[in-house]
Amino acid sequence: MIWNDIQRKIERYTALAEVRFQRVAVTEEQIRQYDLPTRPTKREGNSHAKNFFGDSVEIDAIPADILQELARDVIERHVDQRQFEITRIAEESEREALKGWRVTT
Numbered sequence: 001m002i003w004n005d006i007q008r009k010i011e012r013y014t015a016l017a018e019v020r021f022q023r024v025a026v027t028e029e030q031i032r033q034y035d036l037p038t039r040p041t042k043r044e045g046n047s048h049a050k051n052f053f054g055d056s057v058e059i060d061a062i063p064a065d066i067l068q069e070l071a072r073d074v075i076e077r078h079v080d081q082r083q084f085e086i087t088r089i090a091e092e093s094e095r096e097a098l099k100g101w102r103v104t105t
Contacts, residue, residue: 026057036061
C-alpha cells in the first residue's frame with residue numbers, strides 16, 4: 001500500500017526526528033468551494049471503497065497553489081509555533097551572514 005511505503009521511506013530518512021503521520025482527504029465543503037469535478041466511486045476490486053459512500057474526486061483537481069496552502073495548514077497544526085519562529089529568525093540571520101562571504105578560487 002502506498003501509504004505504508006511512504007511512511008517507511010520518510011521514517012528511514014528522519015530516524016532522529018519525531019514524525020507524525022495524518023491522513024487527510026478532500027472534504028465535501030472543498031468540493032463545493034473549489035467546484036471540483038467528481039466521478040462515481042469504483043467499487044469492484046476496490047477494498048478502500050467498502051465503507052465509503054458518495055462520489056470520488058481526484059486530489060490533483062485542486063489547483064496547486066491551493067493544495068500547497070491546504071498541506072501547509074495541516075503541517076503547521078503540528079508545529080510548535082514559538083520554536084518555528086526561533087528557527088525562522090536564525091535562518092534569516094544565517095542567510096544575511098552568508099551574503100557577506102566571498103568565495104575565491
